[in-house]
Amino acid sequence: xxxxxxxxxxxxxxxxxxxxxxxxxxxxxxxxxxxxxxxxxxxxxxxxxxxxxxxxxxxxxxxxxxxxxxxxxxxxxxxxxxxxxxxxxxxxxxxxxxxxxxxxxxxxxxxxxxxxxxxxxxxxxxxxxxxxxxxxxxxxxxxxxxxxxxxxxxxxxxxxxxxxxxxxxxxxxxxxxxxxxxxxxxxxxxxxxxxxxxxxxxxxxxxxxxxxxxxxxxxxxxxxxxxxxxxxxxxxxxxxxxxxxxxxxxxxxxxxxxxxxxxxxxxxxxxxxxxxxxxxxxxxxxxxxxxxxxxxxxxxxxxxxxxxxxxxxxxxxxxxxxxxxxxxxxxxxxxxxxxxxxxxxxxxxxxxxxxxxxxxxxxxxxxxxxxxxxxxxxxxxxxxxxxxxxxxxxxxxxxxxxxxxxxxxxxxxxxxxxxxxxxxxxxxxxxxxxxxxxxxxxxxxxxxxxxxxxxxxxxxxxxxxxxxxxxxxxxxxxx
Numbered sequence: 001x002x003x004x005x006x007x008x009x010x011x012x013x014x015x016x017x018x019x020x021x022x023x024x025x026x027x028x029x030x031x032x033x034x035x036x037x038x039x040x041x042x043x044x045x046x047x048x049x050x051x052x053x054x055x056x057x058x059x060x061x062x063x064x065x066x067x068x069x070x071x072x073x074x075x076x077x078x079x080x081x082x083x084x085x086x087x088x089x090x091x092x093x094x095x096x097x098x099x100x101x102x103x104x105x106x107x108x109x110x111x112x113x114x115x116x117x118x119x120x121x122x123x124x125x126x127x128x129x130x131x132x133x134x135x136x137x138x139x140x141x142x143x144x145x146x147x148x149x150x151x152x153x154x155x156x157x158x159x160x161x162x163x164x165x166x167x168x169x170x171x172x173x174x175x176x177x178x179x180x181x182x183x184x185x186x187x188x189x190x191x192x193x194x195x196x197x198x199x200x201x202x203x204x205x206x207x208x209x210x211x212x213x214x215x216x217x218x219x220x221x222x223x224x225x226x227x228x229x230x231x232x233x234x235x236x237x238x239x240x241x242x243x244x245x246x247x248x249x250x251x252x253x254x255x256x257x258x259x260x261x262x263x264x265x266x267x268x269x270x271x272x273x274x275x276x277x278x279x280x281x282x283x284x285x286x287x288x289x290x291x292x293x294x295x296x297x298x299x300x301x302x303x304x305x306x307x308x309x310x311x312x313x314x315x316x317x318x319x320x321x322x323x324x325x326x327x328x329x330x331x332x333x334x335x336x337x338x339x340x341x342x343x344x345x346x347x348x349x350x351x352x353x354x355x356x357x358x359x360x361x362x363x364x365x366x367x368x369x370x371x372x373x374x375x376x377x378x379x380x381x382x383x384x385x386x387x388x389x390x391x392x393x394x395x396x397x398x399x400x401x402x403x404x405x406x407x408x409x410x411x412x413x414x415x416x417x418x419x420x421x422x423x424x425x426x427x428x429x430x431x432x433x434x435x436x437x438x439x440x441x442x443x444x445x446x447x448x449x450x451x452x453x454x455x456x457x458x459x460x461x462x463x464x465x466x467x468x469x470x471x472x473x474x475x476x477x478x479x
Contacts, residue, residue: 001320001350004462012317014299015344016469021460025448030441031205034451035068039292039332039354040270041242042217044068044207045437046349046452048334049429050359051075051221051246052302054384057369058085059117060362060429062092065216067206067433070355072244075221079231082220083238090215090239094208096163096184096193099124104133104151108144111136116372116380119365119428120196122181125154130190132183134158158183163192167203170195202430206437217241219272224258232262236269244272248305250294251281259288275336277318279325282333292332294357295322299338301360302384302418316351323352342439349440349452350459360384364420365429372422380422 003009004021027033035045049056049064051072061071073082092098100114100123111123115138122137134156144153159173163184170182174197182200184193195203209217219242222231232243245258250273259273273285274294282293296319298305298312306312315338323333335348336357345356362368363384370382400408426432449455 001352001456001459001461004460009463012314013320013463014314015316015338015340015347016466017314017463018316018347018461019464019468019472020346020350020443020446021462022446023448023458023460025445027445027448027450030438030445032450033441033444035437035440036207036452037354038453039334041070041209041219041292041355042211043070043209043355045433046345046353046355046440047433047436048072048219048355048357049362050300050336050357051219051244052359052363052384053077054370054382055359055363055368057367058088059369060365060367061085061089061218062098062216063367063429064433065089065209065218066092066094066097067202067430068209069433070209070217070219070242072242072357073218073220075223075246079234079238082235082240086218086220086238086240089218092216093163093184093193094210094214094216095167095203096195097199099183099191099194101126101191102136102150103127104149104154106150107146108136108141108148108150108153109146111150112138112141112146115141117366119367119430120181120194120199122194123150124183124191124194125150126191132158132160132185132191135181135183160185162187167195167200171197171200171204174200199430202434206433211241219244221246222258222262223247224254228258228261229265232267233265236265236267240269242270242272243267244294245290246274246294248275248297250274250276250285251278256284256288259285259290263289272334274334276322277313279321282322282325283329286326286329286331290331292334292354293322293326294336295319295333295353296335296337296357300336301340303337316347319348319353320351327352342436343443345436346440346443347461349455350443350447350461352456354452360418360420362429362432364422365432366422366427367429368420375419375421380427381419382422384418384420 037043037046045068047069049071051074053074056071064071102123114123115121122135125133134154135158140153159179160183182195186192220235220240221244224247270291272292273290277297285293299315319335326333332354334355334357335353339358348356444455447458449458
């Protein structure tokens with residue numbers, strides 16, 4: 001990566017402060033761009049979902065891995081629950097989605113409570129043998145008594161096919177007959193998965209992030225307190241694919257000791273550690289055992305660290321310096337936080353990050369763990385909160401005695417509750433991934449790069465004023 005005038009400005013930069021210049025390009029289509037990462041995590045798109053309780057759960061892990069990304073399960077989740085989630089994710093189909101299932105004898109109210117948990121908004125009704133009888137969606141439940149049985153409203157006219165049917169064939173069948181959802185069945189006719197028309201299309205564009213056995217990948221985080229080696233062993237024995245050692249201030253002795261403890265159990269998977277914002281911090285964590293370093297202090301949407309403490313650093317410059325230091329040592333960084341637009345992901349990759357870590361942006365999707373709620377105007381939203389907020393600290397210290405909990409509650413940084421609205425155009429995380437990867441692919445074509453490594457090498461960036469950034473924003477309402 002280089003700057004337009006050949007010289008880096010003397011002040012630090014955020015993503016909004018910089019722009020990419022187009023280069024002469026031989027890349028003819030955005031579909032010719034390979035978005036696979038080279039950091040050893042096995043992802044085919046450079047997106048990692050942050051280990052936030054309001055964002056990262058089993059449903060998010062399944063969906064994102066199916067599209068090539070990676071989800072980091074939070075450190076606050078009990079080890080047994082983490083093991084259950086990892087096992088569950090590993091059993092998911094890499095192409096077909098996991099259906100919501102009810103029986104003909106269940107009430108319409110049960111379906112109403114479930115349809116909002118999937119972007120496709122449907123529940124599959126199965127018989128006693130697990131064979132599909134049809135689907136029920138919100139329309140089928142409208143104006144119907146909530147105590148009525150699903151057998152009275154189920155739509156049997158849904159396309160059904162073997163689970164090994166190629167996605168393109170599924171798409172063509174749905175497109176030809178005007179269907180939006182296909183049901184996949186096993187050799188005994190039992191329900192095995194669901195696939196929408198758009199999902200079938202995506203299956204031909206994305207490559208799932210899978211392990212050596214063809215199972216979906218998932219990561220998990222551990223903290224730096226307590227018996228770190230034991231916690232790491234528990235997560236590793238559960239079959240996690242990437243281990244993240246996480247704390248807000250990663251450049252501290254306790255983190256270095258935690259990395260030493262993790263390395264003592266000889267993990268066979270990549271070890272990620274953070275967070276830092278300096279080249280020195282990056283080098284120290286790598287020398288202590290990190291394969292990937294998380295970069296970012298204060299840029300997160302739910303984070304108040306900079307306003308509370310004055311500590312942090314503009315994210316683009318932090319990623320640029322830390323990535324350079326990591327590459328000198330043959331390692332990598334993730335750009336953690338500050339991503340609001342697809343352009344921010346592209347700029348992080350141009351700066352040298354192997355992936356961008358996204359949190360709150362994904363909180364307002366069907367796949368995040370929170371319950372779907374509606375505001376006073378009937379608009380759907382989900383709650384998000386920072387992992388250093390009072391709410392998160394309270395959950396993390398639930399096993400402490402009353403005095404310790406009260407003492408720790410006096411000091412927190414982060415927002416405890418924020419409404420993350422579901423975009424009516426892009427209500428699912430896959431919709432957001434479409435938008436992000438489309439932007440990154442297009443950025444690569446402008447730079448003349450067919451891979452992310454080429455993108456970093458060929459990227460030329462300029463520095464702009466606030467007016468320059470504002471000029472690039474669309475004006476859908478006119479002026």
